[in-house]
Amino acid sequence: MSVNGTAVSESVNGSASRTWHQPRGVGRPSTVAPFAPQIEGWLRETPTLSGAEVLRRAREVGYRGGKSALYELVRDFGSRCPRA
Secondary structure (H helix, E strand, O other), X not given: OEEOOEEEEEOOOOOEEEOOOOOOOOOOOOOOHHHHHHHHHXXXXXXXXXXXXXXHHHHHOOOXXXXXXXXXXXXXXXXXXXXX
C-alpha cells in the first residue's frame, strides 16, 4: 500500500510494519540548472551583463526554458557576486 508517496506494508495478521522511502522533490525539474555553470561564467567575466543578454546567450546554446527562471538565477548570482 502507498500513502502520500510512502510505502506502507501490512503483514497477514494485521500488524503494520512501515517501510519509509525518501520523499521525492516537489515540483518540476529545473530547466535552467544545467545552464547554471555557463551562466555563472558569463556573469563572472562581465558582471554588468543584463538578464536579457544572458537569456539571449543561453538560448543560443540551447536553453528552451522560460525567462522568469533564468532571471531568478541571474538575480541569485548577482546577490552572491556584487556587480562592479
